[in-house]
Amino acid sequence: MNPDKSKGNKVVSPKSQPCSPSNDEGSSGISSKVEGRTDSKKGPWTSEEDEILMDHVRKYGQGNWNSVQKYSGLARCGKSCRLRWANHLRPNLKKLPFTPEEERKIMELHSVMGNKWARMASHLPGRTDNEIKNYWNTRIKRQQRAGLPLYPPDLCLQVVDVNQLMNDQFCCAEKRNDKTLSGGKYEKLTNGFKSFMASRQQLSYASSVDIPCSMQKSWGFEPQACSTSGQGGNSTKRSKICEAVFPGCHGNVTYVVPTYDQFQIQHPRMVFWNSKVGYPFEPSADSKNLLSSRCLKSGSNALSNSYFSASSHLPGTEKMELPSLQYPGIDFHNLLAGHNGLYYTLDGNIQSSGPPSDFTGKSDCTLPHSSGLLEDLVYQSQGIDNTYKESSEKSSVSSAITPGDMLESSKLNILNVDLEGRSVPSSPFGLSADSLLDDSSSVFRRHEYYEYHELPPFKASLRGEVATPSTEQVSTSKLQDKVASIIFESVRPDVFLGEGCVDRSQDAKENSHMGDAIVALLAQDPAPSSAFSADSCTWNNMPQDVQETSDVDDVVAALPVQDPAPSSTFSLDSCPWSNMPSVNHISDGKHD
DNA sequence: AAGGCTATCAACCGCGGCGAG
DNA sequence: ACTCGCCGCGGTTGATAGCCT
Structure with missing residues (x-):
């Protein structure tokens, strides 16, 4: 003092x-x-x-x-x-109040790092961790009091539940061991999915969501500021949907369309994931109810997630520590690899590959950043992969899963869906799906994750190794139609609000209200955001040392501070996976 | 003007990582 | 391998200022 x-x-x-x-x-x-x-x-x-x-x-x-x-x-x-x-x-300390630019950066940094005040301070010259911490805690209180979202709208990645359809359709089909889906049918499905995903290939590095122009049209919006770059020439409109537009949905519980890029170039300034999304199959009644209770609805804990505070303690909840847009349950390796050893390539292919060692060996790619946290996660995921190896072997041998197997395999959150030699992750973010919404605890509640995600028989069936008796047969054409329908409808605001965001039992009026809010938002013409594009891959444009860094801090530091909506965009074509630095940087990096 | 409430800030506290012995 | 001390970090506390009623 x-x-x-x-x-x-x-x-x-x-x-x-x-x-x-x-x-x-x-x-x-x-x-x-x-x-x-x-x-x-x-x-x-x-x-x-x-x-x-x-x-x-x-x-x-x-x-x-x-x-x-x-x-x-x-x-x-x-x-x-x-x-x-x-x-x-110490010299060079700034004594003045935070500037708007600094405040912006604090929010960005917090969305990436969480309560890592010292790290954040290292990106704000002249500022101390204590200063930032005090600022943030004050801000949280203020936001809480005002009922405002913690992060500004444009800082929020949005997720729309696409996985649900993948889970419901692909997985169920596989679960039913529907042989009729072989011989091109699966291919159609996967191709359809791939083109769908390709259409949303832009990744917002500034935590905004891309909604394909086609999608916007289907919603009745005239696409604006569409980029003509990108695979398939699909145009997209930079649209941002934030919980800010959801009255009562304040906070950072958002729904993000899981683009391939997001899995690949994912920025830990993360994504909120509908617990339903990550749920790769129809849960049991109990678990489904549980999930439902964890889906977005006003007043839910999920919503209050945005109001976590390092120091605040929400009534009826456990203390929360991590930021809303960040979550320890997000396994970065899994983000890259799916959770099942699948690695996404930037051209939209899904590759089946081995554990991290293979990954690092085959590819030069890595996350654009790393951190102690990230490394931890990588290590963790490596352990998980190893576990998976063993576990998958078990499951391939027998469908009789012991409780021990359940526990073992439950670490994986892996759902293999072999589709003509390729695999589709049922939920690349699924690992964190529940935990992301698990605002009631600062701890990644694995036990609940296990509860939700581990249905060994299903897993086994997904792997095509156990013929689980089907409860209903779904014809291929039906499936295709449904997939197509769901793909394009599930991303409609009203749909995803109705099914993904808002509990199904939610008052329709509220849905409508939110839908209107989204319409209003989309009607705006958001400033071109920091999506990557074919023309200017932000990552590639970063300094070499930044690209090679193993520290997320370095990358964050390289981000424009005063340009919350940089124009650089990223596309699958322009930023090949192979251009990424080696993931070895991550695992080799020293913590902190 | 007085009291209550809130925001802000400085400083303390406990814990964990790390290196040296 | 273990202990110990140093250091840094994040969480928390408490004092004060300022605003509101």
Whole structure:
């Protein structure tokens, strides 16, 4: 604290160990050694203490904070000295309030990093982690109070439930072991899906959602500012749907169309995923109800997810730690690979490949960024993959899944759907699907994830290794029609609101309200956002060192700070997977 | 003017990572 | 392999200022 602004010493209970009991008498700041032990003063710093500390740093440099007491006689513990120096005395500290640009960047960084204040501070020169933390916590309170979304609308990636159809259709078909789908039928389905996905190939690096022009047309909107680049020449309109447009849907629980790119170039400034989306098959009645309860509806915990706060504790919920757009359940490896060892290529192909080692070996690609968190996740996913190997072997042998197998395979969240030698992940984000909406806990609640995602017999059937008796037969043509229908209808706002966003039992009036809001939003002409395009692959345009970095921070730092809506776009064609740096950077990178 | 409430800020606390011994 | 100390980080607390009623 600046001595000028000193608010008087506070009485600190002498419970701390690192900093010994306070000698809180408004002393000169000079330590008094008693029986070989140096007491540490607590409370606000005086200008005299500041001067002593600065003088010490000038002489000896930073670090060795515990030696400050020793050499300078300052009656402060090392931790206190470090804090004082870092937050107030070190040079180049900005004392002014945050600028709008800085605020914007804080939000972006938080959406990427979560409560990693120190990391965030490293991207904001002159700002301290404490400053940012205070700002954020204040902001959260303010937003909470105002009932506003935590992140600005354009910072929100949106997800529309496409997986549901994939899950419901492909998986169910496979589950039923419908042989009639072989011989081109599957191909049609997959091709249809691929072109559908290709039509939405643009990835917003600025966390906005791309809605294909065709889709917009189907919604009755005239596409605007469509890019003509991209695979198949599909045009897209940069449209942003944010929960901000959903009254009562405030927060960051959003629905994101899972483009291939998002899986590949995914930015951890993540995506909220409808728990239904990630749910790859019809759940049991119980679990379905559970899921339903976790689907978006006003007042749900999912909605309140946006209001998590590092320090706030929502009534009736467990403490939440991670940001809404970030989630520990997001496994970055799985994002790249699906969860089943599938890796997406930028040309829209889905490749079946091996575990991470294969992945890194075959490809030069990696995430554009990495972080300790990311690495953790990669490691985790590697472990998961290994587990998967074993587990899949088990499941291939027998459909009799033991509880132990269930637990084992449940780590995988893997649903293999072999389609003519290729595989389609039922839910690339499925791993986190539930957890993403699991706002009631800061912890990735794997147990619930297991509960939802692990139906071993289904998994086995998906792999074509167990002929699970079908409960209903779906004809190929029906399936195709339904798939096509769902593909193009499920992304309609009213549909996804009705089925994905809002609980089916939700008041239709509310749906309508939200739909209107979306219509209003889409009617706007959002400024060209930072999608990648064929013409200018942002990633490729990044400095080489950034591309090669293993640290997400570096990449984030390379992002434009003052251009929340950069014009660069990305496309499948222009930014080949192979251009990506090696994923080895991730696993080899040192944490922090 | 007084009291209550909220925002802001500084500082403390506990914990975990890491390296040295 | 283990312990210990240092350091940094994130969460939390508490004082004060300012606003509102």
